[in-house]
Amino acid sequence: MAKGAHQKGKVLRLCQLLLERSDEEHPISTQALIQALEGWDIHAERKSIYADMETLREQGLDVQHRRGRDGGWFIGQRTFQLPELKLLVDAVQSSRFITSRKSSALIHKLESLASVHQARQLQRQVYDTGRAKSLNERVYYSIDKLHTALSSGKAVSFRYFEYNVKKERVFRRGGRRYTVSPYGLIWDSSNYYLAGYDHQKKELRHYRVDRMEDLALTGLPLEGREALGTLDLASYSQRHFGMFGGRTAQLSLRCRNSMVGVVLDRFGQESILVPDGPEHFVVTVEAVFSTQMMGWLFGLGTAVELRSPAWAVAEYRGQLSKVLGQYQADP
Structure with a gap:
C-alpha cells in the first residue's frame, strides 16, 4: 500500500485517541499523538496536529490544550461527565x-x-441491600416491546408466572395468556412494572415485567380508555407500597415531628402537615392499604400512629395480633 494511503483518516484517528485516552487529568502530548498515529501508518508533523485540532473544535469537539511540562491535548466537556x-x-x-x-x-x-x-x-461494585438480580434474561427486550406497544397504541399479551420453593416457574391462570392494554411503565423499588387495563378482569392492574413470559404485541385496539384516561402514574406508584394490591383509602396518620422527612419522602412535598401539639403533626394521605403498607407502619414503631379509617385500624390490629400469636406459642 502506498505511503500516505491512511492519511485521509488522520483527523478521525486523532478524535478516537482523544476520546479514548485523554481527560483533564491525563492530557496527551503532541509527540505522543504523532507516535500513536505512526502505529496506523499515518505521518504527522507538529504543525499539522494543531491544524487538525482546530478542525475538531469546529466540528463541536471540546478540544483543550495545556502548556507546560505535564501539558498536552485532552477532551474537556463530554456528552456525559x-x-x-x-x-x-x-x-x-x-x-x-x-x-x-x-x-x-x-x-x-x-x-x-x-x-x-x-x-x-x-468499575465498582454497588451494594444495594435486598436487591437480588432478576433471573429473566429476556426482561431487557420485554421493556423494549412494551415501549413499542405504548407508542403504537396496541394491546399486548403474555403469560405471567411466580416461583415456587423449588425456584420453578408456576404460571397464573393455568398458563393462559393475559391480554392487557398498556398505559405506562413504572420503576418502583428497583423493579419495572407495567400498568394497564386487563381485558379479562376489566380493571386497571400492574404486572412485574420480569415475571412476563412470551410477551407479544397484538393487533387489538386499546380498551379501558375511560379507566386509564385520568390515571396519573406518579401518584399511582406513590399510593401502592411496593406495588402491592389492596384497598385505597384516605389514611390519617399522627406522627412525631421527627417523622416529617419520612412522610414527605413517601407521600410527596405537597402533603399537608397539620400541627397536633408541640411534638406531633397529623397528615392525611391517599394510599393502598396493604400488608406492605402495614409493614411500613410497623417499621416506624410508635413514631407514627394510624388513626383512621376505622376498618384500616381494625385490619392493622388484626395483623399485629396474628404476628404476635406466632411468637407466643411454646417452641
Whole structure:
C-alpha cells in the first residue's frame, strides 16, 4: 500500500485517541499523538496536529490544550461527565430487573463514553441491600416491546408466572395468556412494572415485567380508555407500597415531628402537615392499604400512629395480633 494511503483518516484517528485516552487529568502530548498515529501508518508533523485540532473544535469537539511540562491535548466537556456516568452505572448495577450479564454489558458500554482512565472509576461494585438480580434474561427486550406497544397504541399479551420453593416457574391462570392494554411503565423499588387495563378482569392492574413470559404485541385496539384516561402514574406508584394490591383509602396518620422527612419522602412535598401539639403533626394521605403498607407502619414503631379509617385500624390490629400469636406459642 502506498505511503500516505491512511492519511485521509488522520483527523478521525486523532478524535478516537482523544476520546479514548485523554481527560483533564491525563492530557496527551503532541509527540505522543504523532507516535500513536505512526502505529496506523499515518505521518504527522507538529504543525499539522494543531491544524487538525482546530478542525475538531469546529466540528463541536471540546478540544483543550495545556502548556507546560505535564501539558498536552485532552477532551474537556463530554456528552456525559464522570459523575453522571457514575450515577448511571449505580442505577444499572442496583436494578433488580436487569440480569447480572446484561448489567455487565451495559456498564461496559457506559465505560466507553469516558476515557480509559475514568472508566476504571466506573468499575465498582454497588451494594444495594435486598436487591437480588432478576433471573429473566429476556426482561431487557420485554421493556423494549412494551415501549413499542405504548407508542403504537396496541394491546399486548403474555403469560405471567411466580416461583415456587423449588425456584420453578408456576404460571397464573393455568398458563393462559393475559391480554392487557398498556398505559405506562413504572420503576418502583428497583423493579419495572407495567400498568394497564386487563381485558379479562376489566380493571386497571400492574404486572412485574420480569415475571412476563412470551410477551407479544397484538393487533387489538386499546380498551379501558375511560379507566386509564385520568390515571396519573406518579401518584399511582406513590399510593401502592411496593406495588402491592389492596384497598385505597384516605389514611390519617399522627406522627412525631421527627417523622416529617419520612412522610414527605413517601407521600410527596405537597402533603399537608397539620400541627397536633408541640411534638406531633397529623397528615392525611391517599394510599393502598396493604400488608406492605402495614409493614411500613410497623417499621416506624410508635413514631407514627394510624388513626383512621376505622376498618384500616381494625385490619392493622388484626395483623399485629396474628404476628404476635406466632411468637407466643411454646417452641
